[in-house]
Amino acid sequence: MKTRDLMLIAAAVAALVATPALAAGGGGGGGGGAPSASSSGVDPAKRYAQGLEQLKASNFKQAEKAFGDVLRAAPKDPSTNFMMSLSQIGQQDFESARKYLRNTVKYDANHIQARGWLGAIEAKLGDPAKAAEQKTALEAAKATCAMTCPEAKAIDTSLARIDMYVANPANPLQLSGDLVHFASAKDGDAAYLQAFGLINEGHYEDALWSLKDAALALGPHPDVLTYQGFANRKLHNYDVAVSYYSAALKLAPDHRGANEYLGEYYVETGQMAKARQQLVKLDGICKFGCEEAEELRRWIAGGHS
Secondary structure: OOHHHHHHHHHHHHHHHHOOOHHHOOOOOOOOOOOOOOOOOOOHHHHHHHHHHHHHOOOHHHHHHHHHHHHHHOOOOHHHHHHHHHHHHHOOOHHHHHHHHHHHHHHOOOOHHHHHHHHHHHHHOOOHHHHHHHHHHHHHHHHOOOOOOOOHHHHHHHHHHHHHHHHOOOOOOOOOOOOOOOOOHHHHHHHHHHHHHHHHOOOHHHHHHHHHHHHHHHOOOHHHHHHHHHHHHHOOOHHHHHHHHHHHHHHOOOOHHHHHHHHHHHHHOOOHHHHHHHHHHHHHHOOOOOHHHHHHHHHHOOOOO
16 A cells, blocks of 8 residues: 555544544545534434434334435445334334345445345245345355355354244344444544554455445445545455445545545556546645645656556
């Protein structure tokens, strides 16, 4: 990783330590502030946090309302779709839960918990073939996952859940108390910081696990999305990286980090006209100049490594 990236990461970590929780608007990512409110005036990260609190308190209807507001701003966010599905399970509305779980795995094929719940609900609703599809996906994930990988336990739990409801669809289906144990701003910030350390060491795949935990706890936050894009780009997962940059910029169009990194992606893939457009945009955002614009200018000039 180049020196400038390490400096940006160190600055972001310092900002997180010195400021309120990322979910409350602090944090790095080159964003320069909290995520933008949606067109309806809703702050998606704040509303997501409110939804989690309602979910933990078993106020499932209020949780549904909160996550619905978030989904209007970020309809493809897998964490919000997953949390919305839990609010539906809490209300015993399995048809709606299935819809949101299908969305979750559509937007994040590696969402282990969602696959486990989806398989169980497919079985409960009388579609064992669809349940088997989720089991097959989980077994494939297990085959590529060593016992020490972060998702090993979750995979086994999810497989057991599917088997239970395939064997007896009439079993009651309720939320367990530990489902959202990670989903707090404090733990989300800790996962975000851990991801920076892993990125610093060049462990991009491991960083993505931590960023996924941060996203589950914090919801669609542009700083988290930006670094999910960054890590994927370093792994040459370009299409995935662009999807994360686009999601970040939908929430915060003036996010400096996301704009810079999208421009760098264009340089890496030979789309120089688009890279220059990103630079024009950054120059407009940074009226008095900023490091993100200067770095992208260096990339366009051919000085990147």
